[in-house]
Amino acid sequence: MASEPTYYVQILDPGEEPERWHTIARVVGRPLADEVVRLARGTYMRTTVVSHYEARALSRSALRREGKLAHAEWELGMGAHRAYGRALVEKAEHDLRHAAASRPAPRSAAVTRLLEEAGAEYELLPHAHTETAAAEARALGLPTDEVGKTLVLTTPQGYVRAVVPASDRLDLRKVRGLVNAAKHDVRLASEADLARDYGEFELGAVPPFGGAEGDRVLVDRRLAARESVVVEAGTHEESLRVRAADLIRLTNAEVGDICQERERREAWPESGS
Numbered sequence: 001m002a003s004e005p006t007y008y009v010q011i012l013d014p015g016e017e018p019e020r021w022h023t024i025a026r027v028v029g030r031p032l033a034d035e036v037v038r039l040a041r042g043t044y045m046r047t048t049v050v051s052h053y054e055a056r057a058l059s060r061s062a063l064r065r066e067g068k069l070a071h072a073e074w075e076l077g078m079g080a081h082r083a084y085g086r087a088l089v090e091k092a093e094h095d096l097r098h099a100a101a102s103r104p105a106p107r108s109a110a111v112t113r114l115l116e117e118a119g120a121e122y123e124l125l126p127h128a129h130t131e132t133a134a135a136e137a138r139a140l141g142l143p144t145d146e147v148g149k150t151l152v153l154t155t156p157q158g159y160v161r162a163v164v165p166a167s168d169r170l171d172l173r174k175v176r177g178l179v180n181a182a183k184h185d186v187r188l189a190s191e192a193d194l195a196r197d198y199g200e201f202e203l204g205a206v207p208p209f210g211g212a213e214g215d216r217v218l219v220d221r222r223l224a225a226r227e228s229v230v231v232e233a234g235t236h237e238e239s240l241r242v243r244a245a246d247l248i249r250l251t252n253a254e255v256g257d258i259c260q261e262r263e264r265r266e267a268w269p270e271s272g273s
Contacts, residue, residue, distance in 0.1 A: 005051065007033035009085065012046035021048075024085030027092075035092035036085075107201055108233040111210040111240065120246040125230065125239040131204065133166030136239060140230065143167075147230045147239070148223050150208045152189040152198070155179050157216070159189065159197070163208045163231065163247075164220045168259040175258055178218060201234040209250050210234065217251035224248060224255040 009025040024040065027033050033049045040047045108124065115122045127139040133149035140147070144167035151170055153160045160179060164170050176186050191203060198206050208217055208231055223229050226244050233240045248255060 005030070008050045009033055009036045009040065009088075010048050010050060011040055011044040011081070013044070013081070014046075022081045023050075024081045025089050027089060031096060032089070032092055035096055036088050039088045039092055039095075107205075107235045108238045108240075110200060111207050111234050114210050115240075115242065115246075115250070118246075118250055120242060120250060122246075123241040124233065125241060126237060127239060129236050131236065136230075136232075137166050140239060142230060145222065146226065148208070148219075150206055150232055152194060152206055152215075153186055154189050154193065155181050155216075156185050157181075158214065159212070160186075160216045160218060161206070161208055161251075162218045162220075162258055163223060163253070164259050165222050168220070168222070168262075171258055171260040174256070175218065178254065178256055178258070179216070201232075202236055205232045205234055205236050207232040207234050207240070208247060208253070217253040218258055219244075219248055219251075219253040219255050220258050221255050222259065224253075 006026060006028055007030060008023045009027065010021045010023050012021050025033075025036050027036060030049075037047050037049055112122065112124060125140055127136065130136040130139050133147050134144055137144045137147040145165045147166040148163045149166050151162045151164070153162055153175065157179065160175070162170055162175060172186055176183065179186065189197075194201075194203055194206065198211050200211055201207065208219070224244055228241050229244050229247060230239050230241050231247070247253065
C-alpha cells in the first residue's frame with residue numbers, strides 16, 4: 001500500500017528583514033497539512049503548503065544559495081518557529097480526531113451492521129453518485145441484470161419492498177396478485193412516504209433490508225437464481241454485494257415472477273434505485 005505524501009508548512013514572518021519563509025512543520029497527509037495551515041493563519045496570514053518534491057527542489061536551491069543553515073530549515077524549522085510548528089501539529093491532530101469522532105456514521109453503517117450480526121458475507125462497493133439502478137450498474141462496471149433495484153410500494157397491509165433486476169421493470173399486476181390487492185390499492189410510495197418512514201436512508205436508495213421491521217419483501221426469481229446480487233446500501237454512493245440466498249433469508253422474502261414481460265412492457269418510472 002502506498003504511503004501518504006509528506007508536506008511542509010511554511011510561514012512568512014513579517015517581523016524579519018529581509019522577509020524569509022520558514023518551514024514550521026513536516027506532516028504526513030494533506031488533510032493534516034491543511035489544518036495546520038488553517039491554524040497558522042490565525043497568526044501568520046502568509047502561510048503555504050509545499051509538497052515533498054517541491055521542498056526537495058527548493059531545499060537544494062537554498063543549499064546552493066544560502067548554505068547549510070537554510071537547507072536545514074526545510075527539515076526542522078528553527079528556533080521559536082520549530083516549537084510553534086510542533087504545537088500547531090498537536091492541535092491540528094486533536095481537532096481532526098475530534099471532527100472524525102463527531103461525524104455521523106455513514107448511512108450504510110446500520111445496514112452492514114445488520115448483515116454482520118446475521119453472519120452474512122457482504123462486499124461494500126463505493127461508486128460515483130447515481131440516481132438509478134441502471135446508472136449504478138454502469139458506475140460499478142456491472143451488467144444490469146446483476147444489480148437489483150428496490151421499489152417501495154404501499155398496500156392496504158403496509159409497505160412492500162419489491163426487488164427486481166435493474167434491467168427489468170416491475171409488473172404491478174403481478175404484484176397485486178401476490179399481495180391479493182385491488183387494482184388501485186398498490187402504488188409506489190411517494191417521496192413524502194419515504195422521507196417520513198425511511199429517513200435513515202437517502203431518498204430513493206432504500207435497501208431490501210434494514211430500517212423499519214415488518215415490511216413484506218418480494219424478490220424477482222431472476223435475482224434469486226443468481227449466486228450473488230448487488231443492491232442498495234442506503235446511499236447513492238455505495239452498494240452492497242450479498243449472496244442471493246442471504247438476501248432471501250434475511251428478509252424472509254417471497255420469490256416470484258414480478259417483472260414485466262419484455263415484449264409487453266409498460267412505461268414504469270425508475271424510482272427507488
